[in-house]
Amino acid sequence: MATYLAERLGELIDLSVNERVALERLEQRERTLRRGGVLVREHDRLTELYVLKRGTMMSYVILPDGSRQILRFLFRGDLIAMAGLVYRSSPETVIALTACAVAPLDRSAVADLAVAHPRLSALLVAVGQIERVALTDRLAGLGRTSAKSRVAALLIEIRDRLRTLDPTIDGAFTLGLTQEQIGDATGLTAVHVNRMLRKLEEDGLIARDGGQFTMIDEPGLARTAHHNERRSGLDLGWLPDAR
Amino acid sequence: MATYLAERLGELIDLSVNERVALERLEQRERTLRRGGVLVREHDRLTELYVLKRGTMMSYVILPDGSRQILRFLFRGDLIAMAGLVYRSSPETVIALTACAVAPLDRSAVADLAVAHPRLSALLVAVGQIERVALTDRLAGLGRTSAKSRVAALLIEIRDRLRTLDPTIDGAFTLGLTQEQIGDATGLTAVHVNRMLRKLEEDGLIARDGGQFTMIDEPGLARTAHHNERRSGLDLGWLPDAR
């Protein structure tokens, strides 16, 4: 049986058998969405959380003038709609970029997990911090870097996430986003995204063929993106013992 | 005895006596900083977390070109350097905007708390979500709103945070930031911040006198800021029982 949460958390620490069983139990149910399907709509009442089992999704908000800000791209093993742990209604819309399957789980399952498996609960606090730092990296990008940097940063971020799911991916990958979506994630217009992609190409940093991207000069791309490699600096040695 | 964490978390749920005692124990130690003092420097090794007891602080990152992005303003009861739960070195610098006192605590204290008080551990997960949503609100602001909106949003955010600490504060308050700091928080230059403040004044939304701000038309200000009121929509009924 595939175990999505255990796979994700298992990249951070070695899980005990008991912990794996508890995590698997959370993912029993399954709900599928076709491409473009809406899992959660902004302002709708939130009753469940989800684990993404297959496919990729994104979350976004719509501003009063109709413009869209994409907040996050979601991949296998990601927890979705965790804001439901706090807010009655969803602060964001979550839709499927590809055909997807999610496992819905009740908020009470998180409560039960906290009681039965303190280490996993503490690990959820830690995972929250990883995501918080990822958000602050993006915040600094939007606030203080050029359009070119932001587009480069998005390419690197997506490639890195795809690679953790599939280690055979190297410099070449399929982004799976339209230029409008890239713009909504980076705070730019689709037209300007197009120009920046071409500039990255002219700079010899990437090559393009349809939706396929190839990183030609990865260090150079990371430099123009002002990219911070965070993955290597992890330390979870403080966690309590497993049950 | 003042209890900073308990005060903060007590706004979210009713704490049990045992929980209060456990939280108080975390805050025994104290370290003071003068105005401008550095609590944590970006890239430095992180060994402790902190609870802010008195004063206000801010966290920021410096980009390769020397520009600064302020990530967060910190007030009494805020947890600081939580990234230390995950990363060996700090992703951000934290400095005191006023004279401050913090309580340092070990990461192992969080582990102990998770084991002894599952509800508090789950609550920390929830608090992480509150902060995540606050960050996504700012992300959408930086990506998709005008300079005027961003400045207005900052004024509202700071005023609201000051008011939860001191309910006597109404439309009038002391921001305690230079225009350069406002710019570094909103992704603008100090010069442009100045112009936007004047425009907000001309629009009849605010009045200024030195560092003192007064909200003249609060609904109008909230509208131009595209402000989302999140505080009222909380629901933590799913938490496990207290110990």
Added chain:
DNA sequence: CGGCGATTTGATAAATGTCAAATCACGTGG
């Protein structure tokens, strides 16, 4: 072959940044 969304390109406009200088505010030393 037709249609439609996505991409590409050019011309122009709007928002914001940069640079420079004047003014203001306030604490310090004389």
Added chain:
DNA sequence: CCACGTGATTTGACATTTATCAAATCGCCG
């Protein structure tokens, strides 16, 4: 009490980045 020094604010002129609008082209699916 006053003069000065220093950082913050304010203002104007001009530059740059990015958005907007419009049109052409591309790619793919039915």
